[in-house]
Amino acid sequence: MLKPFFLYVFLLCCLSVKASIGHQLPLFLSKPLGLNPRVEALAFMYPAQAPLIFDAGNEANAYTDQFFGVGAQSQNDNSSNAFRHSLWNALAVKKLKDAGANDATANDIVQQFTSAYEYNDAGTALVKTAASAMDLHNNLVGRSFKNYTTVNQLLDSLFLKSIEPKVITSTLSQILASHNADVNTAWDLLENTDSSGLNVSKFLVRIDPCTVSLALNHTITDTVKFEVSTNIQAQNILSPSAKVTYDAQNYVLLNPGFKADQGSTFSAYVDGCGNK
Incomplete structure (x- = not known):
């Protein structure tokens, strides 16, 4: 420590001292991540x-x-x-x-x-x-x-x-x-x-409960609601036990590969965070 x-x-x-006597900073310090x-x-x-x-x-x-x-x-x-x-x-x-x-x-x-x-x-x-x-x-x-x-x-x-x-x-x-x-x-x-x-x-x-956007590629098995302030792009699978809501301020895009299996419940809204 x-x-x-x-x-x-x-x-x-x-x-x-290193700086004052002319030593160069290491190369990785020339492009800091916020040092x-x-x-x-x-x-x-x-x-x-x-x-x-x-x-x-x-x-x-x-x-x-x-x-x-x-x-x-x-x-x-x-x-x-x-x-x-x-x-x-x-x-x-x-x-x-x-x-x-x-x-x-x-x-x-x-x-x-x-x-x-x-x-x-x-x-x-x-x-x-x-x-x-x-x-x-x-x-x-x-x-x-x-x-x-x-x-x-x-x-x-x-x-x-x-x-x-x-x-x-x-x-x-x-x-x-x-x-x-x-x-x-x-x-x-x-x-x-x-x-x-x-x-x-x-x-x-x-701290902030609102995600800006999501790209969903994972199988979902649970009850879950995703709320975002811009868009959701999904190419994932909803299993029969899933109860899923996608709620985006701008758009919800269901790409090739998205599938809601029989028995699942799926809803989509163009609404955004904290409303519906």
């Missing part, structure tokens, strides 16, 4: 691991656009954001382990980096908002996905966790309370827990 504080200050000083000085300090502390973590972030962004529509990687507080954060952490841990790190080391380094993104612009303090609590919780859930065998298996698992009804709409107080501790301890656990060692809900959480 970048604790105690003097270690963090030392790393920032090293960063300043603050705390992330930069970690990049110098872990020069071999940082590019892998940044690569995992870029991959998570691309997959988020693939599953939730172009531009979804820039959305906050909703299901696509929950998917992106959890996927980033899962991919990053796997990349570090593939590069030779053991499980504990990989989780620890990824935790340090992804938690650092929730700090203020100066990199000196954790931003304690509902959005940060959501991101930290979903990071933690993502790091618990250690044993998947293929990326597609991981994508399917986290996508299903990130869309209704698998994702929980929560307030800041509810996210903190789910960690079974007082407020200050809950923040510390959210920021500093390496992986799934903490006994918390493995559900992803969101």
Whole structure:
């Protein structure tokens, strides 16, 4: 961890010295994902691991656009954001382990980096908002996905966790309370827990209940309603036990491959979030 504080200050000083004597920043810092000085300090502390973590972030962004529509990687507080954060952490841990790190080391380094993104612009303090609590919780859930065998298996698992009804709409107080501790301890656990060692809900959480768009390719067997603010594109199968509603503000598009099996119940509305 970048604790105690003097270690963090030392790393920032090293960063300043490197810049002042003409050393170039590593190439991966020239195209940051939104770096603050705390992330930069970690990049110098872990020069071999940082590019892998940044690569995992870029991959998570691309997959988020693939599953939730172009531009979804820039959305906050909703299901696509929950998917992106959890996927980033899962991919990053796997990349570090593939590069030779053991499980504990990989989780620890990824935790340090992804938690650092929730700090203020100066990199000196954790931003304690509902959005940060959501991101930290979903990071933690993502790091618990250690044993998947293929990326597609991981994508399917986290996508299903990130869309209704698998994702929980929560307030800041509810996210903190789910960690079974007082407020200050809950923040510390959210920021500093390496992986799934903490006994918390493995559900992803969101603040905004309205997803922007969805591309549905998975068989649905349950009772579920999807509400989005733009469009739903579906080429999935509804099993006989499914009771499904697609509700989109602009349109619902049933592509080749969509099938509602006999016995299922299916409804579609052009209505959007929070109305019907």
